[in-house]
Structures are given as structure tokens and as C-alpha cells.
Amino acid sequence: MATEKACKICRRLVTGNTCPACKTSDLSKNWKGILVILDSDSEIAKKAGILAPGRYAVKVK
Ligand SMILES: [Zn+2]
Structure with a gap:
């Protein structure tokens, strides 16, 4: 169901491969x-x- 990933640094949910906030x-x-x-x-x-x-x-684990 969940295709989103969470940024390990800020925990933001991201649909692409990079966090828009941390650029990680x-x-x-x-x-x-x-x-x-x-x-x-x-x-x-x-x-x-x-x-x-x-x-x-x-x-986030
Ligand atoms: Zn982030």
C-alpha cells in the first residue's frame, strides 16, 4: 500500500528517491x-x- 519512503534524517515522507528537504x-x-x-x-x-x-x-527504522 505504502509506496512512500521516509527520510532517515527528518522523517519526511518522500515519493521519489531523494528527500527534498535534506537532499539525501x-x-x-x-x-x-x-x-x-x-x-x-x-x-x-x-x-x-x-x-x-x-x-x-x-x-523510521
Ligand atoms: Zn529529510
Whole structure:
């Protein structure tokens, strides 16, 4: 079902082979849960250490 991969650095969900934020190809297919960040100033984003809005994995192995 999930064709997306998660960036191992920022946990952003990526459909291609490179994370648009980190420019890394260090991606993992082994991730769980989706965290949708609409506002990077929100408490959730701060707690998760997320700086940009987007879709993120909750856990990346
Ligand atoms: Zn990244």
C-alpha cells in the first residue's frame, strides 16, 4: 500500500528517491504512522523537531 519512503534524517515522507528537504537518498521503507504537519509553529511540530509543513513518518527504522 505504502509506496512512500521516509527520510532517515527528518522523517519526511518522500515519493521519489531523494528527500527534498535534506537532499539525501538515505530513505527507509520501514516506517510507521503518518504525522501531518500543517503548521510548523505548532506544538506537535516543535515536539517532533519538524521545521517545515508536510507529511512525516512517526517512526523510521
Ligand atoms: Zn529529510
